[in-house]
Amino acid sequence: MAEVRSYRLRVAEVIPETVDSCSLVFEDAPFSYRPGQFLTLRIPSDRCGSVARCYSLSSSPHVDDRLQVTVKRTVDGYGSNWICDSLSAGDEVESLVPAGIFTPASLDDDLLLFAAGSGITPVISIVKSALARGSGHVVLVYANRDEQSVIFAGALRELVSRYPDRLTVVHWLESVQGLPTAAALAGLAAPFTGHQVFVCGPAPFMTGVREGLTSLGVPRQRVHLERFKSLGANPFEQAEPAPVETDAGAATVSVSLDGETHELDWPSSQKLLDRLLEAGIDAPFSCREGACSACACRLVAGEVKMLHNDVLDDEDLDEGIILACQSIPVTDRVEISYE
Ligand SMILES: Cc1cc2nc3c(=O)[nH]c(=O)nc-3n(C[C@H](O)[C@H](O)[C@H](O)COP(=O)(O)OP(=O)(O)OC[C@H]3O[C@@H](n4cnc5c(N)ncnc54)[C@H](O)[C@@H]3O)c2cc1C
Ligand code: FES
Numbered sequence: 001m002a003e004v005r006s007y008r009l010r011v012a013e014v015i016p017e018t019v020d021s022c023s024l025v026f027e028d029a030p031f032s033y034r035p036g037q038f039l040t041l042r043i044p045s046d047r048c049g050s051v052a053r054c055y056s057l058s059s060s061p062h063v064d065d066r067l068q069v070t071v072k073r074t075v076d077g078y079g080s081n082w083i084c085d086s087l088s089a090g091d092e093v094e095s096l097v098p099a100g101i102f103t104p105a106s107l108d109d110d111l112l113l114f115a116a117g118s119g120i121t122p123v124i125s126i127v128k129s130a131l132a133r134g135s136g137h138v139v140l141v142y143a144n145r146d147e148q149s150v151i152f153a154g155a156l157r158e159l160v161s162r163y164p165d166r167l168t169v170v171h172w173l174e175s176v177q178g179l180p181t182a183a184a185l186a187g188l189a190a191p192f193t194g195h196q197v198f199v200c201g202p203a204p205f206m207t208g209v210r211e212g213l214t215s216l217g218v219p220r221q222r223v224h225l226e227r228f229k230s231l232g233a234n235p236f237e238q239a240e241p242a243p244v245e246t247d248a249g250a251a252t253v254s255v256s257l258d259g260e261t262h263e264l265d266w267p268s269s270q271k272l273l274d275r276l277l278e279a280g281i282d283a284p285f286s287c288r289e290g291a292c293s294a295c296a297c298r299l300v301a302g303e304v305k306m307l308h309n310d311v312l313d314d315e316d317l318d319e320g321i322i323l324a325c326q327s328i329p330v331t332d333r334v335e336i337s338y339e
Contacts, residue, residue: 005282006042006236007031008092012066017151021072021118022084023058024093029067033098035060035107035129036122036198036226039069040286040294042094042236043079052234053079054292056121056200056226057098058152060128062107070151072118079230096235099284099294101316102226104196107134112192114185114209116143116201120151122226123200127156131163139168139195141188143205146175180205186212193218200226221315231287251302251329256337257283266329272304272336273324283338288325295324302334 009026016022038056045051055069074080087093102122104111107130115123120142130138144150156169170188172180185208189197193216199209206225213223253266255276266275273295276283286294290308299320304327306312312321324336 005284006094006096009039009067009095011087011089011091011093013089014087017070018072018149020084020149021070021151023068023070024055024083024087025059026067026093031097033057033061033067034103035062035125036103037098037100037125038122038292039067039098040096040231040235040292041069041079041083043082045078048234050234050236051079052096052231052236052286053083054228054231054286055083056100056102056125058121058124060125060132062129062133064128070118070121072151077230094236096286096294097284099286099292099296100226101293101296101312101321102198102200102224104130104134104198108136109134110136110192110195111138112189112195112197113138113140114143114189114197114199114201114205115140116205117145117149118151118228119199119201119205119226121200123198124152124155126198127159127167131159131167137166137168137192137195138163139170139192141170141172141185143172143174143180143201146173180208182208182211182215184212185209186215189213189218190216195222197223198226199223200228203227220313221318223313224315225313227291227311229291231289231292233288235286235288251332251334253302253329253334253336255281255283255335256300257281258338266334268329270328271307271325272322272327272329276324283324285325290323290326293323296321297324297336297338298322300335300337302332303330304328304334305330 012027013025038054058070059068251266255262286292291310293311306326
């Protein structure tokens, strides 16, 4: 088995949020994180040992002392129901380090946030952080089935009364207004097209928001998306990657991570993450499928080819962000930096 850098987090409290969601508050945070990032939790299974599921942090690193994730039950879903039914104070859960790039470049930016259902989880972390540490205007459009299913309704009310000039929350209730159409979402976004946009929710909602923003001419580079999906692979029980023949065309790669620089040869058919783990380098990862961005790093020099990318958008790519789990070398020399 490959070495996995994981932590045991002790549950301090389980807070029921709505009839089908709960928050897990953990005792001590053994690592730092950025607003909008997620944890990958290991969930025991009689069937296969364990499964891994990602949950965004709903706490803010700038406001909250303790880590918190918020989990909404998926109908017939294994992991989410296990968490809501089985965990209580004192239990421990294994977690990978926080990861992900659904996080504002600057908390001072004006932000237009679209969330639906459990998509509020990373978004509330961004809201709390931007209000506490930033200076911009924050607009949240938040869609839910009905009033009872609004997670963090009370916390949002308190934030609006504390920051009346900086925070605007627009609730959309399907029970009252029907499903939000792209045109309706465009209407809500229209006064704020200069803001940085963050979107998280079920796929049809995200498609509607993207269509609405496109109709307003909002450049794709300003729109950041977080897609929730269950991991197919299990990073906690990842088998050692198949050995790769060192080919004559091997590149060299220089990798800066945690204040150290490593120089390695990099066979042209091997993915960067596999090469780093093989060399004993503690590089972050979660899905290993190009779907979560936990392995995102910056290409400083040279060129790579990404075999699969479900998560980086055009702005990320323009900035030189790549997925280590999907990258193979194109040029003879490549330089990579983890930030
Ligand atoms: C970056 C990211 C952030 C996310 N953040 C959040 C968040 O903040 N809040 C949130 O609620 N969700 C979040 N999600 C979604 C979350 O990771 C899960 O996809 C979601 O909770 C559904 O998982 P589930 O196991 O309940 O359901 P499913 O994925 O539908 O579970 C069914 C799967 O589990 C298998 N299964 C069923 N029973 C067992 C068993 N006994 N043993 C082993 N396998 C079994 C089935 O074969 C099937 O494949 C996020 C996802 C990502 C990628
Ligand atoms: S580990 Fe998830 S995208 Fe690479």
